[in-house]
Amino acid sequence: MKADLERADLDRHRRVQRLAYRCAEEVAAGLEPGVTERETTRRMRRWLLANGVDDWFHVPFAWFGDRTAFRGFRLPHQFLPTARPLAEGMPYVLDVAPIVDGYVADIGYSGCLGPNPVWERLYADLAEYRGFILDLVRRRRRFAEIYDEVDALATRQGYDNRHQVYPGRVIGHQVGRLTSRLPRVVVARSFGLRTLETIGRELVKERFEGRSPLWNNARSSDHPPTPGLWAVEPHIGFRTRTPGAVGAKFEELLVVTEDDAHWLDDDLPHVRRWAAGEVTSRA
Known part of the structure; x- marks a missing residue:
């Protein structure tokens, strides 16, 4: 993962x-209504493979209802898609990280099927x-x-902060072009093998330099912003300990x-919706 892009x-x-x-x-x-998380991720995977994706940083995820707030999540397998069906008024989060010719993206997309004033707020x-x-990044905090x-x-x-529930408690992680020659296979139904090999190599390299490719609030992240490309994913939730929990996030590349920073692209769905003052329940 090159720092100077x-x-x-x-x-x-x-x-x-x-x-x-x-x-x-x-x-x-x-x-x-009635479509499950598993079927939704299958649709995403088929769409991406049909449109040129040749590997995965991680495969598609979908979370419905209180799972959008990671209610009760404690173990890695709980992030995997389930048979949870979507219903009217239910929020959802779609999260996928495709790779094309080694180039990575990692995105999060939030929406709701029908009106839900709590989710809209x-x-x-x-x-x-x-x-x-x-x-804050531009100020070199x-x-x-x-x-x-x-x-x-x-x-x-x-x-509530819900990105603290992700593995490593990350609000972001560094990405770049993957050049590994390992097979393009998925490990544990989640991450590409080449991704895991690259992350492991970067963890060792950055540790020697007193940094980490994972962004959280641990000592390893107590340093100024590292130059490079970062997938940033703030994730917030409401009533996260109740069956009516609601969560929402966005994820995009920074x-x-x-001495500066900028979002890679300002022409994205959530940016357009916020700029227009539109928060639609079908988002």
Whole structure:
């Protein structure tokens, strides 16, 4: 994973990110009551393979209802898609990380099937995190401090930090072009083998430099933003310990340089919806 990304590399990552979001939008538009998380991820996988995807950073995930807030999640297998059916008024999160010719994207897409005022408020409030995180990175605040600032923002809004439930408690992770020659296979129904090999190599390399390719609030992230490409995924939830729990997130790629930062692409579904002041229940 190169820290200094060339414009051509960024263009290729941008194309893969847009492909992933097109998949999420088209699959979301076809969701209907009764469809399960497993069927939804199959639809995403088929769509992406038919549109040029040749490997996975991680395979598609889908979470419905209170699972969008990771209610009761404690073990890795609980993130895998289940037979949970979608119903009217139920929120959902689609998350996929495809690879094309080694170029990676990792996206999160939130929506709701039919009206749900709680989700609509949560999703509208999620808009603040995009500019908030970018501003802190541009100010060269330490990654661990930014994590804690995001946690504090969620608390002020009346929500719970749900990215703390992800493996490694990550709000983000570094990505880049994968050049591994290992077979293109999926391990434990989740991550590509080449992804795991690359992450393992980067963990060792960054540890020697006092950093980590995983962004959380641990000591390994207590350093200024590392130049490179980062998949950032703030995830918030409401009533996370109840059957009526609701969660929402976005995930997209952030470009960090030695002295600045910018989102890789501003023409994304959640950005357009927030800019237009539209939070539709069918999103």
